[in-house]
C-alpha cells in the first residue's frame with residue numbers, strides 16, 4: 001500500500017513558489033530521503049506533506065488528502081519533527097515527550113501509566129533516561145534534538161516526517177537515532193520521510209532518494225542511482241567519490257579538489 005503520494009505538488013510562501021511539480025510515491029513501511037542543496041525546498045516540501053503549508057496538487061496520506069484531515073487525525077497519523085522547533089524550555093524531557101501522547105487521549109483525560117511507559121521506553125532508546133527530569137532549556141543542542149525526536153516517537157504515528165533528524169548529533173548518536181527510526185520502520189511498519197544533508201546516511205538508510213534542486217525534482221530513485229559523483233558535482237557543486245564499504249554500503253566521501261596555483265603546498 002502507498003502511505004504517501006504526491007502528484008504535481010507546488011508550494012511556497014506569500015505567492016513565491018519554492019517547490020514545483022513534485023510527484024513521488026512512498027510505499028507503506030519504506031524510507032524516503034529528501035536531499036538537495038541549501039534552499040532547495042526540502043523543509044518546505046516536508047511541511048506541505050505534513051499539511052502545515054497549503055499547496056496545490058495532490059498530497060494523499062493513506063489515500064486521504066492531507067488537507068482534509070482534522071488536526072487530531074493529522075496528529076494520530078503523522079509525526080512531524082521540524083528542523084528548528086520552538087521548545088517550551090521550562091518543561092522536563094519527560095513532560096515534553098508526554099505531549100506526543102496527546103492525540104491518543106480523550107478530551108479531558110490525562111496521561112496514564114501506559115503513556116508513561118511508552119515515554120520511558122522511547123527515552124531509553126534515545127539515551128535520554130538520565131536526562132528525563134531535566135528542563136529542556138538546560139540541554140545541549142544534540143540532547144534537545146533527541147528530546148524532539150522522543151516526543152515524535154512517543155506519538156506512535158504511522159508516518160514520520162523528520163526534518164534533518166541528525167542535525168547536531170555526534171556520529172554515534174546520529175547512527176543510534178537512524179537505527180532506532182529504521183527499527184520502527186521494520187518492526188512497527190512505520191513509513192519514514194526525512195530530509196538529510198548527510199548523503200552517506202541517506203544512501204545507507206533510505207529505500208528511495210529524492211534529489212531536489214531549486215524546488216524541482218532533479219532525480220529520484222534508489223540511492224545508488226541518484227547519489228552519483230556527477231549529480232553531486234552538478235547539483236551541489238561538490239567534488240565527491242562514491243565508495244563501497246563494509247557490507248556493500250555506499251559512502252559519499254567529499255574529496256578536496258587538487259591544489260590550485262593559489263594554495264601553497266604543505
Ligand SMILES: Nc1ncnc2c1ncn2[C@@H]1O[C@H](COP(=O)(O)OP(=O)(O)OP(=O)(O)O)[C@@H](O)[C@H]1O
Nearest residue numbers: 013018036037038039040041042043044045083195
Ligand atoms: N517562512 C518562509 N517565508 C518565506 N520564504 C521561506 C520561508 N521558509 C523558507 N523560505 C524560502 O524557501 C526556500 C526553500 O527553503 P527550505 O527551507 O524549504 O529549503 P531547504 O532545502 O530545507 O534548505 P536547507 O538545506 O538550507 O535547510 C528558500 O529560498 C527559503 O529562503
